[in-house]
Amino acid sequence: MANDMNSADYIIVGGGSAGCVMAARLSENGRHKVLLIEAGPSDRRFDIDVPVGYARTYFDARVNWMFNSAPVPALKDRVVYYPRGKVLGGSGSINAMVFARGQAEDFEDWEKVGNQGWGWRDVLPFYKKMETHDFGASDLHGGDGPMHVTQMxxxxxxxxxxxxxxxxxxxxxxxxxxxxxxxxxxxxYQVNIKKGQRHSSAKAYLRPALKRGNLEVITGAQVLKVLVEGKRAVGVQLRRDGILQDVRAQREVILSAGAIGSPHLLLLSGIGPAADLKAQGIDVVHDLPMVGQNLMDHxxxxxxxxxxxxxxxxxxxxxxxxxxxxxxxxxxxxxxxxxxxxxxxxxxxxxxxxxxxxxxxxxxxxxxxxxxxxxxxxxxxxxxxxxxxxxxxCRPKSRGYLRLKSRDASVAPEIQPNLLxxxxxxxxxxxxxxxxxxxxxxxxxxxxxxxxxxxxxxxxxxxxxxxxxxxxTYSIFHPSGTCRMGTNAAESVVDSRLRVHGLQSLRVIDSAIFPSIPSANTNAPTMMVAEKGAAFLLGEDNR
CATH class of the missing domain: 3.30.410.40 (Cholesterol Oxidase; domain 2)
Known part of the structure; x- marks a missing residue:
């Protein structure tokens, strides 16, 4: 990306499983200037390409945030390790690649609690849209989407x-x-592998889109906060090579930094529970009590x-x-x-x-x-x-939380999953x-x-x-739900079109919005959410 970039129509924070989908879809028609910001490096690495290379990236701080939880009481106060992708493709570049949608009833449950347009009949078209499936096109599978799904x-x-x-x-x-x-x-199991190589959203979506003149990608840049004027998100502040820079969003800011990164950034921006923000010396921009709550995991x-x-x-x-x-x-x-x-x-x-x-x-x-x-x-x-x-x-009832330990963006948040x-x-x-x-x-x-x-x-x-x-017992690395989708600000963070309650031009589009955790691996549902979120933004989904 050019160093003089100071504005875009859409700013996407996080080049992970959701962010790469968003960047590709929003830049597809050529009408919008799209900026994707990723804290980690490129995914062009041998140990990412080789499917079982995740054995090498599991403890590699160059591509992995390597979070740790607070001591978990029900696990004899053991600390739980949370690897999260810090690289283009995000956790989809370092995971075990199982492609599982979840059960149809999972999404019926989302709709039953008020999230209209998120039932199985509504999300299936977006699963199909993403897939080139081994079984070919059918009522249940896609045949010409960006993501290759291989039947082992x-x-x-x-x-x-x-x-x-x-x-x-x-x-x-x-x-x-x-x-x-x-x-x-x-x-x-089915896996996102193509011709013997990992096929993450970075490969499937982002890489073909990089030739577009309206898409810019910054790597090695950490977003420190969302810039808000009044009740409207107008851009982000980032740090790259030790230099601070403000970048303006003409249309919207989209947080796709994952179930840990997205709520963490909201809190750093003064968006979250007022008492917790004040305790860290952060000015309250918008009191939103559920930011960081409802942490779920398998x-x-x-x-x-x-x-x-x-x-x-x-x-x-x-x-x-x-x-x-x-x-x-x-x-x-x-x-x-x-x-x-x-x-x-x-x-x-x-x-x-x-x-x-x-x-x-x-x-x-x-x-x-x-x-x-x-x-x-x-x-x-x-x-x-x-x-x-x-x-x-499949559907644990335990709920945890995430909250700030410091107003310094380089300090990881407190992660308490409360497993079991x-x-x-x-x-x-x-x-x-x-x-x-x-x-x-x-x-x-x-x-x-x-x-x-x-x-x-x-x-x-x-x-x-x-x-x-x-x-x-250990986490299987499916944290989600920390910016829960729902009908009101007292119980959730975003509405059914993934807009942050009470603010304009700010959305969260990743696994953080899950109202309840899907019954399987979460990478495929995360990409589905991004496909549907992009459709909202582009006006393609009128439901």
């Missing part, structure tokens, strides 16, 4: 079939499409097993196997490096009494140890054949633990298990599982 299967490990047989023993249906008409069942819980048959540990747990996998990827863009480690799973009910699927399962043909930040890697892989089975409750603070969440994850034990005891999986290593066969009772859950 060709290169998944054969032990995944054993998991499917085990699930069928418990009555869970095998689905050919986990984003299809049926929500309940197991199958291969948690996950693992069972680990040593296997009697080969798994990916057999391939990636030794140097010969790593060299072979590297050569296969380099020559063919295939093999274990060309996909996600989350190869299979699905959405099931942990009990017949549950009204709809309430647990997301992950089956990984690999068992690994999480490394420390000093190792600069996500995983340590042993050569002993092993695999893992994980469960993530609601008693129903603990009851549900214990139910899920018993379900995983039942899966491991099926004839199919039992035939390939040598030993359950975690939590181990001595863990049997609800109390046993609760103790283990408190020690081992």
């Amino acid at each position: 299967g060709r290169d998944t490990h054969p032990i995944c079939e054993t998991f499917f047989k085990a699930a069928e023993e418990l009555g869970f249906k095998h689905l050919s499409d986990l984003n299809g008409a049926e929500a309940e069942g197991v199958g291969h 948690i996950c819980y693992d069972h680990y097993f040593e296997a009697t048959v080969p798994t990916l540990n057999s391939e990636l747990g030794n140097w010969f196997g790593k060299i072979k996998a590297g050569a296969q990827y380099a020559l063919l863009r295939r093999g274990p490096l060309a996909g996600s480690l989350n190869q299979a799973g699905g959405f099931v009910r942990s009990s017949p009494s549950r009204a709809r699927p309430n647990i997301q399962l992950y089956f990984c043909p690999l068992a690994y140890e999480k490394a420390s930040p000093d190792s600069r890697e996500l995983i340590i892989v042993r050569s002993t054949p092993a695999f893992s089975l994980s469960a993530s409750p 603070s609601h008693p129903d969440d603990m009851a549900e994850i214990i139910e899920a633990a018993h379900l995983m034990r039942r899966l491991s005891n099926t004839k199919a999986l039992g035939s390939v298990i040598r030993l359950e290593t975690k939590p181990g066969p001595r863990t049997q009772s609800d109390a046993d599982f609760e103790a283990y859950v408190k020690e081992s």
Whole structure:
């Protein structure tokens, strides 16, 4: 971007999963001058392109904000790590690439609480608009959108079939499409990968748009605050290479900095709970009590097993196997490096009494140890054949918050997710633990298990599982809801067209606006929100 840029029609803060979609769509017709501001660098990196490269970016401060939560009471005061993308493509450049829309009922729930135009019939066209799907165009999928959605299967490990047989023993249906008409069942995951490379929104949307003369992109620039005159957002103040600069917005300022970054920026701008702002010495520009509230996240819980048959540990747990996998990827863009480690799973009910699927399962043909930040890697892989089975409750009831620790924009906010603070969440994850034990005891999986290593066969009772859950449960990195969409300023931050309550020319368009968390991975819903938000701005959606 040119150094003399001082205004644009639309200023987009955050070049992540949502921001890249917004930049591409708003600049598409050529009529608007669009500025995209990203704090991190370009995504043109080998460890981002290679799908399993997220093992390298997990603790890489060059492309990752590397947030930590406050101690979480229900997890024995453990601090929870929150990797968030600080790079073009955002968290979509460092995640595990699972493309899951959520259940149709999730969006019906959004509409039921007053968010008109956000039911399943309303959001499906925007999912289709984004997709070039392996299954081609249909009533449920798009065939010519920017984002390539690949059905895993060709290169998944054969032990995944054993998991499917085990699930069928418990009555869970095998689905050919986990984003299809049926929500309940197991199958291969779909991923945003194209020809063996990560296909984030930076690649799918932004990169083709960069040749447009009306789109400018700044990297390495942190926005410090939104500039507000009266009740109208008129621009932003940013810092780049130590230099402060004000940039004016002729039409609107759009915050797409994510569920941590967007509320943090609102608070720094004097938009949020008045008492909290005053406590930090920040002038109150607009008292909006729900900014930073309603923090939601998915948690996950693992069972680990040593296997009697080969798994990916057999391939990636030794140097010969790593060299072979590297050569296969380099020559063919295939093999274990060309996909996600989350190869299979699905959405099931942990009990017949549950009204709809309430647990997301992950089956990984690999068992690994999480490394420390000093190792600069996500995983340590042993050569002993092993695999893992994980469960993530779909719709947790626990709610946390985010608030300022300092008026200095370089100081991360306090993040308190309050995971498992609601008693129903603990009851549900214990139910899920018993379900995983039942899966491991099926004839199919039992035939390939040598030993359950975690939590181990001595863990049997609800109390046993609760103790283990408190020690081992972790975030699956889906923070959302901190600028909740709703009908009034007392309970939400933005309206159903994503406009900040009580202010003009300011919107939040990212996962922060989720009224309730979708029942699956949040990257696809975030991009859908951006597609729909761009349509609002361009007048294409009249609902």
